[in-house]
Amino acid sequence: MADRVVTGALSGDPIGPAPTGGRVAVAIGAHRMVLRPAVAIAAIYIAARIITTVFLLVGAEIASRATGTAATIGSLSMRWDGQWYWVVGTAGYPSDLPLDAAGNVTQNAWAFMPLYPALSRALSVILGGQYPLAAIIVALVAGYLACLVLFHLLRAGIGDRAALWGVAFVAAGPLAALFQMGYAESLFLLWLFLALLVVVRRRFAWLYLLLPLLGFTRPGILAFALMLGAYGIVRWARRRVDPLPTIDIVHIVCAGALAVVLGFAWQMIAGWVTGDPQAYLETELSWRRGWTGDDEGGFVPFQGFVQASAIWFRIWGLPEWGGYVALAVLVAAFAAALLFDPRVRRLGIEIRLWSASYALYLLLVFFPQSSIFRLLLPLAPLAGALAVPRRTAWRVAVLAVCVLLQWCWIDQMLVQGTTFTQIP
Structure with missing residues (x-):
């Protein structure tokens, strides 16, 4: 009886008489189908990480010669924000906000969410206190799993082969070094892709687990709340051709409300610990003052992009109005592109709504500087659109450009990056 239960469950058939040899073969074939994407993505991911490692080795050699100070893969991988996550993972958050001579809040750990450094710290205990090694391992593993989920997210719209190419564009793309740096990006992508996948598959109950993980990894949960709101409107408008059960309405509304609460939770926690309700916003604004000066006022939606457009064009010796245009x-x-490009439309309404919501979120809250490229990484599912053309030459060319741009990013941000204008 136990044998019949096991074999019946594996084959997906109702439990009953022992399956025939044909049914056993179907069960084995199903397991192979599950394993094939995992193995294929692993091969792509490992090859991409080898490329990145070579770039980091070359970059470390160049940096060592230029500065006279020994640079290594480890030192490059833990630069910039990697240092801040290290501070959070080992020292936590300050209860008193640091201030400059003018009384402005200066850069501090409250700008960085706790989940990634907490996981890295926990792993470092096993590794004998080696936080940098643990941080890179967490990023590497999360990056692989994110790529695997991305494949499943893309395959329904563009097919398996194109989805594999889309994953390759991301795994070896311009920002691929982040998959093996002490940054939270790859962990955020894992939660994000999982959340998008459960929306695509309409298994909304999983969002109650995934949204808190997303919300305490890095900023962006409010964009997901916006996406859920837009998704609910689209589902309601299409309810005659795509039935919208009451349970789906409840899940969409409740998950959206949870995402909004989580979007402001870190601000409330920072305010409670420091005694300053504006602690988080003032901390985030402190990164802008290197660009805008000490006369920076409070947060104003859309102001960051408008200011930065003028500043960058002024730096380039161009008229400021050109930045607005x-x-x-x-x-x-x-x-x-989101509305009309047929390749983008094939990715599905969920990815398109997420992309629009996240872009709007950035326009609302972000001040574009050198880190804008990293901030665009959550738009990675759009890479699937570049894989839709079936010509192998096209796909190879796109991949080659991705790899070339990856070296450019590593060179500019990690090897040559020495000032606040080169923060990755």
Whole structure:
């Protein structure tokens, strides 16, 4: 009887008489189908990490010669924000906000969410206190799992082969070094892709587990709340052709409300611990003052992109109004691609709504600087659109450009990056 239960469960058939040899073969074949994507993505991911490792080795050699100080893969991988996550993982958060001579809040650990450094710290205990090694391992493992989930997220719309190429574009892309740095990006991508996948598959109950993980890894949960709101509206508008059960409505509304609460939770925690309700916002604004000066006021939605557009064009010796025009053109082009490009439309409404919501979120809250490229990484599912053309030459060319841009990013941000204008 036990044998019949086990074999019946594996084959997916109702429990009953022992399956025939044909049914056993189906069960084995199903397991192979499960394993094939995992193995294929592992091969792509390992190859991509070898490329990144070679780039980091070359970059470390260049940096050592240029500065006269020994640089290593480890030192490059723990630069910039990796240092802040290290502080959080080993020393926690300050109860008193640091202030400059003018009384402005200066850069501090409250800008960084706790989940990634907590996981890294826990692993470092097993590794004898080696936090940098633990942080990189967490990023590496999360990056592989994120790529695996991305494959499943893309395959329904563009097919298995194109989905594999889309994953390759991300795994070896311009920002691929983040998969083996002490940053929270790969962990955030894992939670994000899982959350998008459960929305695509309409298994909304999983969101109650995934959203808190997403919300305490890095900023962006409010964009997901916006996406859920837009998704609910789309489902409601299509309810005659795509039935919208009451339970789905409840899940969408409740998950959206949870995402909004989580979006403000870290601000409330920072305010409670420090005694300053504006602790988090003032901490985030402290990173802007190197660009805007000490006369920076409070947070104003959309102001960051407007200010930065003018600043960058002034730095480049161009008229400031050109920055506003360029910003408007980029926003219009991105919106047009999401709405009308047939390759993007094949990715599915969930990915398109997420991309629009996240782009709007960045426009609302972010001040674009050198880290803008890293902040665009959550738009990675759009890479699937580049894989839709079936010509192998096209896909190989895209991959080659991705790898080339990866070296450019490593060189500019990690090897040559020495000032606040080169923060990755």
